[in-house]
Amino acid sequence: MAAATEQIQTNSKLRFFESRTLRRFVRHRLAITGLVMIVGIGILCVVGPWLLPHDMLDINIRDRFSPPLTDTFIMGTDEMGRDLAARLFMAGRVSLMVGIAAMILSTLIGTVIGLVAGYFGKVTGTVLMRLTDSFLCFPQIFLLLTLAAFLEPNAFMITLIIAVTSWMEVARIVSAEIRSLRERDFITAARISGASHRWIMFRELLPNTIGPIIVAATLTIAKAILLEAYVSFLGYGIQPPMPSWGNMLNNAQQFLDTAPWLAIIPGIAITAAVTSFNFIGDGLRDALDARSDAQ
Amino acid sequence: MARFILHRLGHSLLLLFLVSLIGYTILHLAPGGPLSQYALSPGMTQAELNQIAERMGLNRPIPIQYLDWFTSFLVGDWGESFRDGRPVLSVISGHLFATVLLVVSSSVISIGLGTLVGVLGATRRYSAWDYIATVGAMIALSIPTFWFGLVAIYVFSLQLDWFPSGNMYSIGDESFLDYAHHLVMPSVVLALVSVAIWSRYMRSAMLDVIGQDFVRTARAKGLTGQRVLYRHVVRNALIPMITLAGIQLPMLLSGALVTETVFTWPGIGRLFLDSLGYNDYPVIMGVLMFTAIFVLLGNLIADILVATVDPRVRLE
Amino acid sequence: MTTSKTTNLNRRNFLKTGTAGLTLLMSGVAGSRLAAQDASGQVIIGFSQEPTVLHPHMPHIEVDEGVHFNLFDPLFTVNSDGDFVPALATEVPTVENGGVSEDGLKWRVKLREGVTWHDGEPFTAEDVKFTIELQQNPNFSAMRRTGHELVRNIEVVNDHEITWEMESPFAPYASILSWTFIVPAHILADAEDPNQTDFRNSPVGTGAFSFGERVAGNYIQLNANPDWWGDGPYLETVIFRYIPDMTVLYTQFRTGDIDVIGLQGIQFDRFEQAKQLDDREVVITQASTVESISFNLGKPQFQDPAVREALYYALDKTTIVDAIYYGIPEPTESFLPKGSSYFHEDLPKSEYNLEKAKQILDEAGWVPGDDGVRVKDGVRLAFKNSTTAGNSVREQTQQFIQQDFAEIGVEMEISNLPPAVMWGEYWQMSEFDTAMVGIVYTTGPDPDVSNYFHSTAISAQGGAGQNTWQYKNETVDELLEEGASLFVQEERKTIYNKLQEVVREDLPFLPIFQYANLRGHKAGLEGFDPNVNVRIETWNVGEWRWA
Helix, strand or coil, X not given: CHHHHHHHHHHHHHHHHHHHHHHHHHHCHHHHHHHHHHHHHHHHHHHHHHHXXXXXXXXXXXXXXXXXXXXXXXXXXXXXXXXXXXXXXXHHHHHHHHHHHHHHHHHHHHHHHHHHHHHHCXXXXXXXXXXXXXXXXXXXXXXXHHHHHHCCCCHHHHHHHHHHCCXXXXXXXXXXXXXXXXXXXXHHHHHHCCCCXXXXXXXXXXXXXXXXXXXXXXXXXXXXXXXXXXXXXXXXXXXXXXXXXXXXXXXXXHCCCCCCHHHHHHHHHHHXXXXXXXXXXXXXXXXXXXXXXXX | CHHHHHHHHHHHHHHHHHHHHHHHHHHHHCCCCHHHHHCCCCCCCHHHHHHHHHHCCCCCCHHHXXXXXXXXXXXXXXXECCCCCCEHHHHHHHHHHHHHHXXXXXXXXXXXXXXXXHHHXXXXXXXXXXXXXXXXXXXXXXXXXXXXXXXXXXXXXXXXXXXXXXXXXXXXXXXXXXXXXXXHHHHXXXXXXXXXXXHHHHHHHHHHHHCCHHHHHHHHCCXXXXXXXXXHHHHHHHHHHHHXXXXXXXXXXXXXXXXXXXXXXXXXXXXXXXXXXXXXXXXXXXXXXXXXXXXHHHHHHHHHHHHHHCHHHHHC | CEECHHHHHHHHHHHHHHHHHHHHHXXXXXXXXXXXXXXXCEXXXXXXXXXXXXXXXXXXXXXXXXXXXXXXXXXXXXXXXXXXXXXXECCCCCCCCCCECCCCCEEEEEECCCCECCCCCECCHXXXXXXXXXXXXCCCCCCXXXXXXXXXXXXEEECCEEXXXXXXXXXXXXXXXXXXXXXXXXXXXXXXXXXXXXXXXXXXXXXXXXXXXXXXXXXXXXXXXXXXXCCCCCCCEEEEEECCCHHHHHHHHHHCCCCEECCCCCCHHHHHHHHCCCCEEXXXXXXXXXXXXXXXXXXXXXXXXXXXXXXXXXXXXXXXXXXXXXXXXXXXXXXXXXXXXCCCCCCCCCCCCHHHHHHHHHHCCCEECCCCCEEECCEXXXXXXXXXXXXXXXXXXXXXXXXXXXXXXXXXXXXXXXXXXXXXXXXXXXXXXXXXXXXXXXXXXXXXXXXXXXXXXXXXXXXXXXXXCCCCCHHHHHHXXXXXXXXXXXXXXXXXXXXXXXXXXXXXXXXXXXXXXXXXXXXXXXXXXXXXXXXXXXXXXXXXXXX
């Protein structure tokens, strides 16, 4: 009975907390800018290819290297004479999807590991956290490239290896949060009332750590997009003809002095998308930070 | 204090063991092998490749290979490169200087610039300057390093011809100025990412300190704003930055790898990428272990420093 | 400035063979020392790969040979006209001069006198014996055993004469010897483990240059060998600089940081720009590598010859070469390089004709399924095409071909792999569907290709060789066996012409073009002489000089 009341209380607390968070978030000008930007980019990527007169796969070798604003090629054409704009938008779909999927996967891994490690403590917790720490000892790119260099590259694999190399931060955050919550009254109460470990972990503890997880997740999308771009840039990532912002740069590098727009345009797209997520993440962090009221 | 250090050291060694296990497993479970580079050579046959593999001990079970590798590793024998047969440690040390040079000079730039931006942001909070600095730093954090490097090469090497597009020095002219000239672009590009991180931490650390009692006391004592700022606030805000520097190491090394590949800088990152291309397992493992040791050592030193500065930490 | 290789270099070749003849007469007399004393200046050669293995007989890659050629000498070398030129031997053994017996089983080689190793020790027949035996040593990771395995009863007649017997006549052995650098017995013979010697990092040879120093990841420096037996060297130092990025490599060539742009060279799209550079000569050099789309005939789709033929009709070679490769290489129909004396000039020319391609497939019973991809007997005409990931020019070609193949109802999926995976078992053991690959089929100037086309060379079927297509044709086997046992060029020519016709007919791979590279050097550097018979352009730095 006690657990149930506590439950209701935390839930209402949660709702109140969230609404205040929301207000703070909306007031955060950068975060809103980021949100508007990423929604804009998202819409362009989804709708863009339909609006353009060219298919992203149409090869027209005679029209290659047309600079931007040639005829109907608003961003010009690439080394195969394909419409750069169409490719850029399609690439955006791929890169954003990889970023988001990698975020979901890595957040999932990180949350579960952090939750289990934080809740159980002792041996399980120690083992899991040591594992997390040892993954953190590798500079991420080193680990990522080692995996990428030996696996068959495709969108799924890239998502997977990005997730495998970026879950550690979430795990650390979650486990730290859980450890501080573990001894709180409402958890003790739940335990006494005989709630199962799983109930406590997922119904009691998890909702209370959701804030930091969301912040970390947003920033993970930003990082995942950058990582995908780098791995594809090296040729170990998304394979042509499927475009991604990274593999567009791989081809473009060669034509840097003759057709610089091929390198500049996708780079700006990456920067814009990553900036948006970083803005949003920053806004969320400020909004969730209790201190920001006091300041 | 000694107990604290011993404890942390033991912890680091355990991590190192885990790191080696993870690295080795990933590396050896993957398909392909170090011999594929010879596959397209005229006259090479699979039978000969198999013989070579046998002589290199590559056809033994992976756990045995690992044990063999690990026991040698413990006594300081990191194996020999599959490519040129030189000891891994000497291969790594041959590339070390370039990376250290790049990392140190870019850290000087990023910490200096980051601290400046952070301090200014905290002292003039919500001013236009603070806003521009925050947004600017955030955008810098979002630019893909490799792409930024490419654009820098395009603008400053290919178009303006101000800086060389790669390498660490020109053969025949290895003066200080020559090094510096080559160093400008890569170190600035590498620094750019971390400026944002430093300035953000510096700003919030400063704000934390400013709000604390002793600062108010100092102000109440009648000390001037400037003196309070530099004697008390900045100094105390620097403490968390020690920890941050430790945490930043892996990221900095990742960044260095990317920068080195774009600017053909002959450092550890370049070595790593080349070795991956050749499946030079001993060198790849060597670099992974080396960076891990580097990172662990960085964290250890940071821990000890913080413990020295702030005795409360030791009690944990 | 550009120079067409053939017109400009012929005169130089003539001069060179002239001087080579002269030194031959003066062999034993240290006549070349005069030249070596004027050695001055240095040349910096830029490579986009790093030379690492300096032991010429341990497994190594192409770029390493660029250094080997200047540190070591073979018994005789092959020049850019495809002729053998004596090096450590005083003459090239042939049937005519009695160096090789009529049946091809007995060899006799006379060696140059007065040659010393870089450490001052004299070079003798023992070194030659040691070198050949090293290739046979089962404990040694030899790069190439082919040919050497057949050598028996090596006998040192005296310090400057050696004889041996062959188990069976093997015509390509002369070409193999022209690649076999002689290594010093006095340093290597005592090694406990021939694979573990300091020699790998401090090589000692008889070549025009001796080893200076190596800064890993950066450069290798060689110094003039004043006691070289040959005519030269004219340079005091040679530096091989490793510059892993093509843009940087080119930029440094443009700014003059490097004197010669070597391996991987100038990217084709920069050709026009590079030609305009002042004081630089840009040269198109032919390589013997042939680019192809290779089929794995073990896969059911490709067992039908009609499929291979149809795909060849759907391959727009002209556009690939002209647009993607800027018209620099030449389309080819053969696996032998143009310039080889065995090259078949009159093979049927392929034709780009999508209608014809469709017709062939229709007639062979491949009917389009619901998704537009053709099917026959439950086999979909769909496959993967793989090559080294990150090679953007090949990726462009793949995408271009993909579109045409789709047009005729063939689905080609691009699946590129990291080099270590691609060229590992995936390629060696024929696990791929199709691959885009550049292969050097020949052994130097010799046309023997048994290692590639003989049915016993299929690794996937337990054979020893590089027949990764799993190509089997009895006629081909017979031709290969006959060709390898004949020593008279005219007789061999008939055989290899026939062979090229059969392979062109069977199409185990679709030949696209023969490689050409863009190399460049500063004006005023003389002696740069690209050679289609070796794998690298720095094979004769001993003869280079500044005007």
